[in-house]
Amino acid sequence: VPFADSRYYELRPSISIAPEAGGEGAPVIRLDKQFGLHPSLGALKPHFDAARLAPIVCTGSPHTTRSHFDAQDFMEYGAPGSRTVRDGWLNRYLNATNKAAGTDAARLRAVAMQSLLPRSLRGEYPVLAVPDDKVLNDGKLIDLFDDVYKDGGKQEGEKNSGEKKDAPKDMMGERREEDSVKQTGKDTVETLKRYKEILKRPMEGKRATFGVDKFGRAMRDIATCIRANVGLEVASVDVGGWDDHVNEGGAEGALAQRLKTLGDNLAAFLEDLGPRAESTLVYVMTEFGRTCKENGNEGTDHGHGGCAFLLGGKVKGGKVHGQWSGLAEKDLYQKRDLPVTTDYRDVFATVLAQHMKFEVPKGFFPDYSPKAVAGLF
Incomplete structure (x- = not known):
């Protein structure tokens, strides 16, 4: 939540999160002077404070699609725009x-x-x-x-005699x-x-x-x-159910309930692992973000850049990663969405190299040479 930007409240008058107590609903959980967590994600704040949670803003695919199906395919294949790749980026790692x-x-x-x-x-x-x-x-x-x-x-014949019949x-x-x-x-x-x-x-x-x-x-x-x-x-x-075109809600509502389920279970996962959390990385991502401005139904529509979370492992948390664009209309993608300033293939490659200790070979991501995301590990 970019609570420090007044334009956030202009763009989302009905579904924004209050910057401090005293407003409507629970306030944002501040991470720094600019960003905060949704109040339903309170279970993750201790992990941010312990440098185990690293949010990445303005991340996603450079492809222009706003189709759930296409965007999901492109993300999971690690090949935005390709209609021919048929093995997922994680399967390519396992096979290699x-x-x-x-x-x-x-x-x-x-x-x-x-x-x-x-x-x-x-x-x-x-x-x-x-x-x-x-x-x-x-x-x-x-x-x-x-x-x-x-x-x-x-x-x-094989079952009865145990002998294999000759096949043409x-x-x-x-x-x-x-x-x-x-x-x-x-x-x-x-x-x-x-x-x-x-x-x-x-x-x-x-x-x-x-x-x-x-x-x-x-x-x-x-x-x-x-x-x-x-x-x-x-x-x-x-985890499905995030397509809130109608009645998205702010501090309370449909989105808030799903975020609480997400945050509470992620925190329980890290707690349950104990010391093993140091060698386990959780990567939470989505196929695209949502429009910066709420629509006429107090919801949001398919957007472009979004947010991702990395938790656990050797991630350098305790700070918000990524290049933030701001919310001025001139800085938005097609004047409506967050731009993508961190390609998710760069995050994939950084995770594989720094966490999995796998050096990504040339051609692993079709027609793309990934760049390491500095400071993530």
């Missing part, structure tokens, strides 16, 4: 470091806390997509899939492809079983209090995997 990780550690190097893999983790390297609780906790259903992949590849030469390629699919299925079931077993392991020490909502459960399960030391390197959580 596969040999160094070793086969055993690779079993649970990455998880997505959703039934459908996000595009950032799609690609050649196999990643576990965790189904919803109903499917995950249905042992009979998982056993059924296990049986299908173990026995489904055999023809009737023109079918050999098809059989090999079929066998590959079945092997992938078997590997997925085994990894899912292992994941369930990890969640059931007793944890030493006291656990933090997470929310009972879907996001809270996901963050708790990720923390469990990290504490279990199973080689987890990458985890993804998708």
Whole structure:
């Protein structure tokens, strides 16, 4: 919240956050003389004070799209504007470091806390997509899939005699492809079983209090995997519901409730990890920002530049990063949105190099040579 800029209150008369107590609703939580956190994010203030939280302003994609679908794809592929890239930037990292990780550690190097893999983790390297609780906790259903992949590849004659029938030469390629699919299925079931077993392991020490909502459960399960030391390197959580075109609210309302859920669970995650938080980085981002000016329905529309949070790890928090544009109309993108002064690919590359210790090779981000974000680590 840019509380020090009077134009912020001109642009958002109905949904702005008061600069100090005595106004309407809870006031901004000040970080410095210019910026503050939404009052619903109070759980994150101690982490900012301890230099574990680094907000980045005016970050995003240089592409002009305001389509949720396109912007989300471009962000997760790390390739703004491309319609041909089909492997996510995190999957490219996993694939490039596969040999160094070793086969055993690779079993649970990455998880997505959703039934459908996000595009950032799609690609050649196999990643576990965790189904919803109903499917995950249905042992009979998982056993059924296990049986299908173990026995489904055999023809009737093979089951009875144990001998493999000769296949026509023109079918050999098809059989090999079929066998590959079945092997992938078997590997997925085994990894899912292992994941369930990890969640059931007793944890030493006291656990933090997470929310009972879907996001809270996901963050708790990720923390469990990290504490279990199973080689987890990458985890993804998708949190929807931020498209507030109508009745966005200010210190209270729909957005405030979601921000509280976000902030409280992120704080619980870092607390639950304890010393492991020093080697764990949380990157919170969105596909684009919102319009600087509220619309006629006391909401905001699709914008351009936005804000990101980095928490934990070796991040140099305690300060707001990024080049702030100001809110004067002449400084806004198309006279309505925050500009993008920090390309998220630069943040991706800096995270990979400084936190993951992976030097990004040429061509990793198609048609783009990333620059290190100075002072982030």
